[in-house]
């Protein structure tokens with residue numbers, strides 16, 4: 001019984017600590033979340049990250065969807081011509097798109113962006129590097 005009460009007290013303490021979480025500096029939050037995301041995904045290629053994360057909204061064929069929201073196509077999207085744009089969207093989010101890059105490592109962001117820019121009919125030149133992504137954090 002004592003142990004149960006202690007556990008509950010710890011849970012209450014943990015949840016109130018969590019409520020104050022936004023006070024954490026952004027840099028620390030993204031570094032921590034990236035490590036968490038990397039563990040969740042495990043070693044994943046750009047293709048696997050696309051399939052497991054991006055396809056949920058942008059559809060498996062990257063052609064986007066319209067319904068409850070508007071999910072732009074990434075296939076044939078000229079805005080991907082400059083790699084920094086999609087990398088920035090993944091790192092920072094954009095309106096209805098959450099900042100998914102916060103849960104990915106710099107390399108994972110680069111890999112998924114490079115994958116999208118070179119598949120689904122896209123043939124954009126140049127590759128985004130982990131260093132490029134790091135500079136955007």
Ligand code: HEC
Nearest residue numbers: 053054056057070071072079086089094095096097100112
């Ligand atoms: C929860 C749904 C969701 C997920 C998951 C998601 N996106 Fe998005 N994404 C959106 C929405 C919604 C927009 C449109 C935002 C706007 O323009 O207001 C968007 C926009 C974009 C854009 C900008 C397109 C343009 O025409 O300006 C890019 C690039 C993009 N997403 C890439 C990705 C990649 C790569 C992933 C996976 C790492 C991903 N998204 C995962 C919802 C999502």
